[in-house]
Amino acid sequence: MGYLALILHAHLPFVRHPEHEHFLEEDWLFEAITETYIPLLQMMQRLVNDRVPFKLTMSITPTLCAMLGDQLLRERYVRHVDLLIDLVKREQRRNRTHPKLRELADFYYDLFLESGRFFVDECKCDLLAAFRRLRETGALEIIASAATHGLLPVLLQQSREAARAQILIGRDIYVDLFGAEAAGFWLPECAYAPGLESTLQEANIRWFVLDAHGLLFGQPRPARSIYAPSYTRAGPAAFARDCDSSRQVWSAQGGYPGDTAYREFYRDAGFDLSMEHLGPIARGARKFSGVKYHRITGRGEEKEFYDPVAAEKVTEIQAAHFIEQRRRQIREVSVAGFDPIVVIPFDAELFGHWWFEGPRFLEMFIRKTANEREFSLTTPSQYLAAHPTQQIIEPATSTWGENGYFEVWLNQSNAWIYPHLHAAARKMTELAQYVSNVVGQPPRLPNETPGGGASALQFTDRVLKQLARELLLAQSSDWAFLMKTGTAREYATKRTSDHLARFNRLHDQLVANDLDDEFLRKCEWRDNLFPNLNWRYYV
Numbered sequence: 001m002g003y004l005a006l007i008l009h010a011h012l013p014f015v016r017h018p019e020h021e022h023f024l025e026e027d028w029l030f031e032a033i034t035e036t037y038i039p040l041l042q043m044m045q046r047l048v049n050d051r052v053p054f055k056l057t058m059s060i061t062p063t064l065c066a067m068l069g070d071q072l073l074r075e076r077y078v079r080h081v082d083l084l085i086d087l088v089k090r091e092q093r094r095n096r097t098h099p100k101l102r103e104l105a106d107f108y109y110d111l112f113l114e115s116g117r118f119f120v121d122e123c124k125c126d127l128l129a130a131f132r133r134l135r136e137t138g139a140l141e142i143i144a145s146a147a148t149h150g151l152l153p154v155l156l157q158q159s160r161e162a163a164r165a166q167i168l169i170g171r172d173i174y175v176d177l178f179g180a181e182a183a184g185f186w187l188p189e190c191a192y193a194p195g196l197e198s199t200l201q202e203a204n205i206r207w208f209v210l211d212a213h214g215l216l217f218g219q220p221r222p223a224r225s226i227y228a229p230s231y232t233r234a235g236p237a238a239f240a241r242d243c244d245s246s247r248q249v250w251s252a253q254g255g256y257p258g259d260t261a262y263r264e265f266y267r268d269a270g271f272d273l274s275m276e277h278l279g280p281i282a283r284g285a286r287k288f289s290g291v292k293y294h295r296i297t298g299r300g301e302e303k304e305f306y307d308p309v310a311a312e313k314v315t316e317i318q319a320a321h322f323i324e325q326r327r328r329q330i331r332e333v334s335v336a337g338f339d340p341i342v343v344i345p346f347d348a349e350l351f352g353h354w355w356f357e358g359p360r361f362l363e364m365f366i367r368k369t370a371n372e373r374e375f376s377l378t379t380p381s382q383y384l385a386a387h388p389t390q391q392i393i394e395p396a397t398s399t400w401g402e403n404g405y406f407e408v409w410l411n412q413s414n415a416w417i418y419p420h421l422h423a424a425a426r427k428m429t430e431l432a433q434y435v436s437n438v439v440g441q442p443p444r445l446p447n448e449t450p451g452g453g454a455s456a457l458q459f460t461d462r463v464l465k466q467l468a469r470e471l472l473l474a475q476s477s478d479w480a481f482l483m484k485t486g487t488a489r490e491y492a493t494k495r496t497s498d499h500l501a502r503f504n505r506l507h508d509q510l511v512a513n514d515l516d517d518e519f520l521r522k523c524e525w526r527d528n529l530f531p532n533l534n535w536r537y538y539v
Contacts, residue, residue, distance in 0.1 A: 002340045002376075004378065006056055007345035010348035011064055011347070012032060013479070013495075014063040027080070027288070030080040033127070034115045036351060039359035044140060055376075056377070058131075062530065063148055063149065066529035068126075074125045084290060091291065100305050141184070141381055142174075145185065145188065147169040151406070153196065154410060154418065156195055159422060159429065162425035163195075163199060166475070167199045168199070168203055184381060185205040185236075189409065189477055192210050194395070197395075206235075207229065211399060211404060213404050215230060215238055217396035222240075228390060241345050245342060245344045249322070249344070257358070261295060264306070265292070269293065270288050271286055295307065315364060323372065345400075408481060414483040420496075424471050424474065424507075428507075431464070432464065467535070469530060473527060474495075474500050476495075479495055
């Protein structure tokens with residue numbers, strides 16, 4: 001018997017701008033809620049309701065959890081959906097004499113209406129609670145991840161404390177949200193370097209995922225290639241990503257999402273319609289609206305209109321094909337006395353956002369595997385429980401990025417950030433160490449007379465928490481990635497610079513014993529995540 005472990009990595013950088021009434025980059029969250037998180041929740045709920053047996057693993061990063069739980073962003077999402085419905089109503093009127101476009105406008109009207117209903121009426125604006133309920137069924141395993149998706153090997157190289165804080169704070173947030181210890185841990189960008197396994201063991205993590213070469217180039221070489229986990233010397237087990245299976249699903253060139261029957265991502269009404277007609281959803285700028293009328297069709301060809309029924313048929317064929325491919329793969333690696341596991345991780349946002357039909361593909365695949373005899377769906381935790389004896393190796397430094405190492409996040413476009421990040425991490429460690437050990441009077445509150453000890457200590461604790469928040473947010477791997485790709489370079493540069501500037505100002509104030517309560521409150525109001533953050537992990 002073989003096993004298949006599907007892992008979805010749900011992550012977005014923390015984007016919340018209460019200082020603005022509307023902010024373009026907050027749409028990243030709103031699009032993902034409508035196109036990925038709600039469809040995935042609905043898919044899993046249908047499977048549970050229909051009593052279809054399945055196992056699925058999912059990471060929901062602390063920054064994404066913070067945004068899904070934020071009242072301001074929840075309210076803004078509801079307004080966003082209302083504006084989409086308003087746009088599609090105008091599209092229904094505009095296309096009343098064009099049968100195909102009117103049919104698609106009706107399709108989007110139903111889609112957005114259902115998204116709003118599910119979010120408000122069924123989930124009470126709390127998607128995390130819906131994920132928790134699915135976790136309680138046993139079908140979905142949710143795993144932890146680093147606090148702000150920092151690139152851990154690069155942080156580790158300069159500051160063990162910085163990498164440790166990312167892991168332990170991420171662990172703590174998981175426990176706060178889900179009321180239990182996490183068995184698995186998603187390494188941001190699947191980025192690993194020797195030394196991380198010790199901190200993962202400290203966090204009581206049992207397993208993590210590497211790219212294939214991280215295991216294949218380990219010492220000694222793994223006897224079962226990528227088809228079994230290997231324990232690290234510190235304890236946690238490393239599972240390897242199966243690149244061929246992953247590529248078949250995510251690649252727009254040779255994979256399923258590139259089929260010409262599928263919806264075209266880049267052709268969007270937000271760029272085709274007049275600004276006047278787009279109305280308030282555009283807020284005076286060209287951007288994706290989520291209303292897409294065309295299918296991929298083919299390069300260089302005039303785009304044809306999207307046909308959801310035709311796309312559904314292709315999805316079913318591809319789900320059956322994927323099962324047959326995995327069946328053949330497991331046959332080829334199966335030997336007597338060995339139960340292989342194929343681990344297939346994806347960015348969750350591939351399903352629905354980038355590949356509109358992705359959630360439906362996933363559902364069809366899971367339904368078809370219910371009666372499969374040659375392999376079954378599992379989670380890495382479940383596999384380890386049934387197969388506790390595994391080889392011990394030291395995995396190799398690796399990521400799942402382009403060319404397998406760090407060049408996406410460490411190159412000429414973004415290398416300038418790292419000296420600043422490392423300097424801030426060193427300051428954070430030194431300050432945390434000093435405050436933990438110092439004996440004597442704590443810093444005084446602004447305008448406070450000597451002798452206000454308890455409140456001054458509380459104020460110092462608030463400053464150290466906010467220092468940690470600003471540092472953690474500056475360390476997010478998303479900013480370096482966006483600088484490299486150029487898709488939001490100015491925003492990523494500003495976010496990194498702003499967090500570092502706020503960190504340095506707070507640090508200098510605390511060192512100089514000249515604390516500014518108003519500035520601290522503004523920082524806490526703007527970046528309000530991780531209320532129970534433990535800054536002592538930097539000691």
